Amino acid sequence: MARAVTPARKSINTAAAWTVALIIFFPILWTILTSFKPEPVAVASPPVFLNFDWSFENYETVIQQRGYGQFFWNSMVIAFGSTILGMIIAIPSAWAMAFVHGKRTKDLLMWMLSTKMMPAAGVLVPIYLIAVYFKILDTRFLLTIVLMLMNLPIIIWMLYTYFREIPVDILEAARMDGASLTNEILYVLTPMAVPGIASTLLLNVILAWNESFWTLNLTAFNAAPLTKFIAGFSSPQGLFYAKLSAASVMAFLPIMILGWFSQKQLVRGLTFGAVK
Amino acid sequence: MATQASRSAARLMVSPSVILLFIWMAVPLGMVIYYSFRRYRLLNPERAGWNGWSNYSSFVFSPDFGGALVNTLILVLGVLIITVVLGILIALLIDQPIWGQGPVRILVISPFFIMPPVSALVWKNMFFNPSNGLFGELFKYLGMRPFDFLGQAPLGSIVTIVAWEWLPFATLILLTALQSLDSEQLEAAEMDGAPVLKRFWYIILPHMSRSITVVILIQTIFLLGIFGEILVTTAGGPGTASTTLPFLIFKEALLDFDVGTAAAGGVVAVILANIVAIFLMKAIGKNLD
Amino acid sequence: MGRITLDKVSKSFGEVNVIPPLDLTIEDGEFVVFVGPSGCGKSTLLRLIAGLEDITSGQIRIDGNDATHMPPAKRGLAMVFQSYALYPHMSVKKNIAFPMKMAGVDPAEQERRIKSAAEALNLTAYLDRRPGQLSGGQRQRVAIGRAIVREPAAFLFDEPLSNLDAALRVGMRLEISELHNRLETTMIYVTHDQVEAMTMADKIVVLQAGVIEQVGSPMELYHKPRNAFVAGFIGSPKMNLIGGAEAAKHNAATIGVRPEHIAVSATEGTWKGTIGVSEHLGSDTFFHVHGTGLADAMTIRAGGEVDLHHGDTVFLTPDADKIHRFDKEGLRIE
Numbered sequence: 001m002a003r004a005v006t007p008a009r010k011s012i013n014t015a016a017a018w019t020v021a022l023i024i025f026f027p028i029l030w031t032i033l034t035s036f037k038p039e040p041v042a043v044a045s046p047p048v049f050l051n052f053d054w055s056f057e058n059y060e061t062v063i064q065q066r067g068y069g070q071f072f073w074n075s076m077v078i079a080f081g082s083t084i085l086g087m088i089i090a091i092p093s094a095w096a097m098a099f100v101h102g103k104r105t106k107d108l109l110m111w112m113l114s115t116k117m118m119p120a121a122g123v124l125v126p127i128y129l130i131a132v133y134f135k136i137l138d139t140r141f142l143l144t145i146v147l148m149l150m151n152l153p154i155i156i157w158m159l160y161t162y163f164r165e166i167p168v169d170i171l172e173a174a175r176m177d178g179a180s181l182t183n184e185i186l187y188v189l190t191p192m193a194v195p196g197i198a199s200t201l202l203l204n205v206i207l208a209w210n211e212s213f214w215t216l217n218l219t220a221f222n223a224a225p226l227t228k229f230i231a232g233f234s235s236p237q238g239l240f241y242a243k244l245s246a247a248s249v250m251a252f253l254p255i256m257i258l259g260w261f262s263q264k265q266l267v268r269g270l271t272f273g274a275v276k
Numbered sequence: 277m278a279t280q281a282s283r284s285a286a287r288l289m290v291s292p293s294v295i296l297l298f299i300w301m302a303v304p305l306g307m308v309i310y311y312s313f314r315r316y317r318l319l320n321p322e323r324a325g326w327n328g329w330s331n332y333s334s335f336v337f338s339p340d341f342g343g344a345l346v347n348t349l350i351l352v353l354g355v356l357i358i359t360v361v362l363g364i365l366i367a368l369l370i371d372q373p374i375w376g377q378g379p380v381r382i383l384v385i386s387p388f389f390i391m392p393p394v395s396a397l398v399w400k401n402m403f404f405n406p407s408n409g410l411f412g413e414l415f416k417y418l419g420m421r422p423f424d425f426l427g428q429a430p431l432g433s434i435v436t437i438v439a440w441e442w443l444p445f446a447t448l449i450l451l452t453a454l455q456s457l458d459s460e461q462l463e464a465a466e467m468d469g470a471p472v473l474k475r476f477w478y479i480i481l482p483h484m485s486r487s488i489t490v491v492i493l494i495q496t497i498f499l500l501g502i503f504g505e506i507l508v509t510t511a512g513g514p515g516t517a518s519t520t521l522p523f524l525i526f527k528e529a530l531l532d533f534d535v536g537t538a539a540a541g542g543v544v545a546v547i548l549a550n551i552v553a554i555f556l557m558k559a560i561g562k563n564l565d
Numbered sequence: 566m567g568r569i570t571l572d573k574v575s576k577s578f579g580e581v582n583v584i585p586p587l588d589l590t591i592e593d594g595e596f597v598v599f600v601g602p603s604g605c606g607k608s609t610l611l612r613l614i615a616g617l618e619d620i621t622s623g624q625i626r627i628d629g630n631d632a633t634h635m636p637p638a639k640r641g642l643a644m645v646f647q648s649y650a651l652y653p654h655m656s657v658k659k660n661i662a663f664p665m666k667m668a669g670v671d672p673a674e675q676e677r678r679i680k681s682a683a684e685a686l687n688l689t690a691y692l693d694r695r696p697g698q699l700s701g702g703q704r705q706r707v708a709i710g711r712a713i714v715r716e717p718a719a720f721l722f723d724e725p726l727s728n729l730d731a732a733l734r735v736g737m738r739l740e741i742s743e744l745h746n747r748l749e750t751t752m753i754y755v756t757h758d759q760v761e762a763m764t765m766a767d768k769i770v771v772l773q774a775g776v777i778e779q780v781g782s783p784m785e786l787y788h789k790p791r792n793a794f795v796a797g798f799i800g801s802p803k804m805n806l807i808g809g810a811e812a813a814k815h816n817a818a819t820i821g822v823r824p825e826h827i828a829v830s831a832t833e834g835t836w837k838g839t840i841g842v843s844e845h846l847g848s849d850t851f852f853h854v855h856g857t858g859l860a861d862a863m864t865i866r867a868g869g870e871v872d873l874h875h876g877d878t879v880f881l882t883p884d885a886d887k888i889h890r891f892d893k894e895g896l897r898i899e
Contacts, residue, residue, distance in 0.1 A: 005373050014374040020366055021383035024443065028386055030410070031398050043408040046417070093293040096286035103579075108290070110557055115301045117553035120501050121522030122542035125529050126307035149300040156293060172617050173650035177664035177711065178638035181285055187663075191654040210391040212504035213522075217530065227504065230393040234400075234508040241401055241408075248394040259389035260382050267452045270445065271490050279619045281636065 028256075035059070035245035042241040058246035066243075068229065068250065075225035075251075077140050078215070079208040082147035083201055086155045089148075091197070094159035095189065099171060109160065116153040120213045131218060140223045143215060147208045155204055158269045162196025163189075199265035202258055209255045226251040305546070311539035318533035331540035340516050340524055347431055348520040352499045354435040355442060356492055362439075363446030363491070364484070368476075370447075371454045381451075388444040392504035399437045400426060400509045430510045430518035437505055442498075446491050453487035454480070493556035500549055521545055567628065567718035567751030568593045569614060574623035576609055576775075583609050584775035586623060591719075591753060591768075593628075596745050599755045600762040600798070601772035607755045608723055610772070614753065615721055616640050627718060638667070643712035644721040647728065649704045651696035651711075658683075658692040661710045668715075675714075682710040685744075702733045709744070719751035726761065738764060759799050763787070771795050793895040796821045802851060802866065804889070807859045817890035817898055824851065824866040826887040831873060834880025838863065840873055854879060 005013075022029075034042050036054045062068050097105045127146065131137040166189065174188045190197075212227040219228050230251055233244045259266070315327040335341055370380055387395065404425035406412045412422035425433040457480065465475050503522050506512060512519035512527065519527070525545060529538035569591040576584040584606045591597050599607040612618045614625060616637035625632050632640050643664070651660050658679060665675045683689045686706040696704055705725060712720055722741070726734045742765050745752050756762055762769050763783045771778040771786065771794075779791040783799075790796035796804050804821045812820045828834065829852065838857035843850060852865040852873065865881060873879060890898040 010373055010375070013369065013372040014376070017369050017372070017374045017380050018376070020369060021380045024440070025383040025386055027395070027398055027403065027440070028390065030402060031394075034402065045408060045413060047410060047413055089292050089296065092289035096289040100282050100286035102283070102286075108294070112293070112297055114553060114557065115297045117497060117549055117556070118301060118305070119522065119542075119545045119549040121503070121525045122545040122549070123304035123308055124525060125311060125535055125539045125542055126304040128529065129307070129311075129535070130303075149296060152293060152297060152300075167648055167650065169646045169648045169650035170652060172637075173644065173646055173711075174652075174663070175617065175637045176615060176642065176644045177715070178667035179663075180638070180667075181282075183667060188652055192652075206389060210389070212392045213501060216393075216504055216507060217526065227391050227393050230391065230397060231504070231508050233397055234393075244397060244401065248398060252390045252394055255391075256386055256389040259385070263381065263385055263448065264452075266385075266388075267449050270494060271449060271487075279617070279636075 028252075031245045031248050034242055035249045037242050037245075039240050039242045042245070058242045059250070062243055062247045062250065066229070066247065068247065071224055071226050071229035072250070074140060074219075074223055075209060075227075078143045078147060078223075078225055079205045081140070081144040082151065082208050083155070083204040085144065086148045086152050086204065087159075087197070087201060090152060090155040090159055094156050094163050095185065097156075098160050098163035098166075099168060109157065112153045112156055116150075120150075124213075124217060127214075128218070137218060138220045138222050138224075142218055143223055143225070146214050146218065147211055150211070150214070151204050151207055154207070154269060155200055158200040158203065158265075159193075159196060161268060162193060162200070165196075166192050199262055200269065202262045203265050203269045206255055206259055206262070308539045308542040308546070311535055312543045314536050314539075316535040318535060327536055331536040332543075335528070335537050335540045335544065340519060343516050344519050344521050344524040347516075347518060348500065348522075350431055351435055351438065351502060351520055352496055354432075355439045355499055356495060358435070358439040359443045359446040359495065360488060360491060362443055363450050364488075366443075366447045367451040367454050368480075370451055381448075385444045385448055387440055388442075388448075390441065392441065392502075393508050395441050396437055396505040396508045399433070399440070404433055426510055427514060430514065434502075434505055434509060434518055437509070438499065438502055441505075442495055445495065449487055449491050450484060453484045457483045493552065496552050497549070497556065500545075500552070521548070567591075569719060569751065569753075570626040571614070572624040572626065574610075574613060574625060575621050576606075576613055576618065577621045582775070584613075587775070587777055589770065589777065589780070591751060593751055594749045596742075596752045596754065596765060596767045597770060598762040598766035598768070599753065599770050599772060600757065600759055601778075602798075603757055605772045606775035607757075607772050609775075611644075611721055611723055611753060611755045615642055615644050641715075641718040642721055643715045643717035643719075644723065645705075645708045645712050645725045647724040649696070649708040649725075649728075651704055651707055653696055656693050656695060657688060657699070657707050657710075660696065660707055661714055664711060664715045678714040678716075679710075682713045685713070685747075686710050701729050702737060705729065705737055706740075709741070713744075713748075717750065719753060722752065722754040724756055725754075726756070727758075741765065760801060763799065769799075771798060789897065790821075790889065791897055793819055793821065793891045796889055796891070796897075802864045805860060805863050809859075811859055812890075815888060815890055818893040819891040819895070821889040821891065822883045822887065824864040826884040827863070827865050828882045828884070829854075829865050829867050829871065829873070830880045830882065831877065832880065834882040836863075836881040836883075838879060838881060840875055840877045840879055843873065843875060845869075852879070854881065857881065 033049065035058055036056070037048070037052050038055065038057070041048050041052045097109065128137070131142050136142040170192070171184060171188060174184045179187065210227070215225050215227045216231060219225070230247060233247065312331050313327055313329075314324060314331075316324050366384065370377060370384070374380065401409065403409045403411050406422040406424040411425065415422045461479060462475060465479050470478065501522055502520065503526065506518060506520060506523050510518045512523050521541070522545065525538050525541040528534045528541060571587060571589040573586040573588060574584070575582070575586040599610060601607050609618065613620050616632070616635060620633060623633075627640060627642075652663065655663065661679050661682060662675050665678065670678075679692070683692055686709060688703070688706055688710060691699060691703060696707065699707065708725070725741075726737055729737060738761060754761075754765060766783055768780060769783055769786055770780050773794055779786060779795045786795060786799045790799060793806060797806060800823055802824045804823045805827070806819055806821045808819050812818060836857045836859060838854040841853040841855045841862060843852050846869070848869050850867045850869060850871050852867060854863045854865055855861070857863055863881065892898055
């Protein structure tokens with residue numbers, strides 16, 4: 001139980017915490033504000049904070065002239081596709097390791113984790129050459145597979161830690177009650193694991209959405225997701241602050257809001273269960 | 277503990293992941309080692325052949341390699357120090373009884389969800405740009421000459437951007453660790469007459485030490501691969517002032533089309549990452565039983 | 566029917582031999598309790614019978630049929646777990662219906678059995694609730710209901726009362742005994758609590774380190790413990806075990822006297838000692854007597870109204886007919 005503190009003390013703490021939080025959040029806030037400004041106001045000196053003519057004009061421009069829709073769709077396909085594919089492969093594996101805990105389960109889990117340690121830059125060359133060979137460079141298929149494999153260890157680990165929390169007794173009870181393996185997974189395990197499965201899905205969609213090594217290096221235009229779209233704004237000719245901001249907001253807002261709901265799972269997922 | 281039947285079912289269910297991950301690891305690794313000993317330039321592929329260790333020597337002894345190694349080290353260490361120290365302080369602050377702890381947490385965690393190219397471009401243009409970035413405005417307001425962050429201090433600027441991205445991660449994990457501390461322990465220490473600083477040093481910090489280790493190791497894995505931020509801000513420049521190891525490999529492979537040298541660089545990166553990985557695996561493995 | 570025979574059944578986990586080869590027959594309709602200290606292998610034995618673990622060697626027969634390699638579902642047994650193991654995402658009704666759904670029982674028949682089980686177990690009002698909304702005792706009853714509707718050849722209980730508080734435990738003990746009287750189905754019940762074993766069992770199996778120490782009715786175990794371990798384990802408070810010269814007087818390595826078989830007097834008796842802690846329960850009084858030179862502390866059970874207190878000197882007299890004698894190996898001497 002938190003101890004009672006004096007209101008004065010609490011006020012000071014509150015002020016300090018909010019100040020820090022707002023400083024950290026400020027770049028995001030500023031981007032959101034800028035996205036509603038006309039271009040000249042966006043670069044005005046001294047900077048303008050709130051008193052300008054708010055408009056959605058930048059959003060319209062980005063969507064209509066820069067082909068935002070295509071990039072957004074690619075991001076959706078790649079992020080959800082890779083995660084769902086990964087879940088389909090990971091759920092049986094995590095089930096097996098969590099409930100048929102053998103001597104080698106731990107080694108197997110650690111080995112899976114070790115594949116995650118491979119630096120992407122280290123294997124850029126072979127992956128690139130394979131993609132060229134199979135003529136799948138700049139396809140959503142390639143990115144879906146690569147991101148699925150990249151996140152598969154995290155997916156398995158997260159599911160494993162969630163499944164481990166389901167009491168084995170309940171699964172044994174189902175076995176005693178005459179459930180086959182399929183029925184045990186279908187009627188007992190899956191419904192109980194829904195919260196864990198949902199948060200694993202959420203976190204891995206976020207990770208895949210923001211992934212920006214493979215998405216930048218393996219795409220040109222056809223399969224390019226939002227990371228590539230935004231990176232396209234780095235060339236000086238195309239630079240308009242307000243439009244950059246509008247494009248940015250559209251790229252991060254949906255995923256940031258999803259992220260807010262997955263704070264707790266985030267800790268667990270990214271520390272492989274080491275911190276709960 | 278289970279029956280024979282369930283064990284064979286389990287083996288069957290694990291195998292797809294194992295096979296896929298094995299291929300994902302072994303094939304590229306085998307290829308990168310193979311190419312690291314080959315002469316192979318995408319622009320004149322007919323001049324291919326075995327090349328001995330010369331890819332390694334041209335990568336390792338190139339003037340860029342030493343700089344890239346130092347830059348990588350500065351980037352990783354700089355971000356680690358900033359995020360861990362600030363993370364501890366912010367976690368301690370948020371853990372105090374305050375009004376609106378939920379919203380504060382949400383604000384603090386937000387940068388983590390911003391995709392790297394977005395954060396890099398927002399910082400580059402709207403903060404670091406000397407003519408119309410906010411920092412430039414601030415300098416002008418204070419009567420100083422605007423400072424060209426990305427031109428004059430490219431690596432420091434990138435460290436700032438990356439630290440901003442990763443500070444939420446460190447804070448959130450350290451806060452989680454802090455909140456799992458049994459308050460009776462602190463009260464016992466208080467009864468024993470330990471003042472605030474001593475309580476922090478002898479109780480809170482040791483309690484958080486494992487989480488701090490985890491934060492350091494996991495961030496290191498991700499920070500060693502930082503790429504998007506560099507590509508869209510400085511593209512490794514000016515010159516090679518902000519070229520890191522992954523970026524150098526990228527340049528060899530996709531800008532100079534020298535597959536052999538890039539592969540040798542890849543092997544070097546794998547070896548370096550594995551040194552870190554061994555420590556990380558130990559820390560996580562302890563927690564498995 | 567539910568006659569279960571274990572024939573040279575053994576279990577090892579890797580190198581560790583948890584249960585050396587063991588024979589046991591459980592007759593149809595019997596209430597058998599496996600009792601022993603924690604880690605004695607009693608739960609493992611139950612799980613072997615259930616089919617949740619493979620046996621390493623030997624044979625299990627249920628009603629004469631070889632069940633050694635049958636999966637749990639095919640054995641026709643129902644189990645009540647220590648944690649109740651209710652399905653948290655299903656209502657009470659669905660929990661009870663689950664085994665019938667798996668077996669493909671006709672829906673009308675399902676309804677009928679659920680109704681009768683719910684009435685028998687006082688669960689009718691709770692059928693639509695989730696397990697999370699029930700008290701410990703109610704959850705226990707749901708677990709039992711789920712077992713009953715299967716109409717199994719035998720019920721297996723794995724320490725079913727250990728998560729309940731003391732008062733509820735006594736109540737549930739009675740309910741399970743009544744259930745057995747009503748259904749007359751074989752029940753195998755695992756517990757570490759010898760009081761549960763004594764009060765419920767037709768037949769008690771005392772286990773230690775995977776070995777059966779004794780099989781018998783509660784009264785056989787009480788009156789004729791086969792060895793010092795059973796003597797010490799069965800009965801509450803524990804039997805006083807005395808070695809040395811006093812035992813030699815009776816031509817034994819160890820003698821045992823139950824607390825209720827020792828008379829206490831302020832004036833005269835065989836052994837002299839000082840009262841340490843005395844526990845007044847109203848109906849009985851337990852004295853812990855020190856300084857007798859026989860054992861660290863002798864436990865004596867006296868009537869409720871004995872006027873003796875801490876520090877008093879007392880004299881103890883064992884009932885000569887009720888002294889148990891054990892040899893060097895701890896085996897009973899008749």
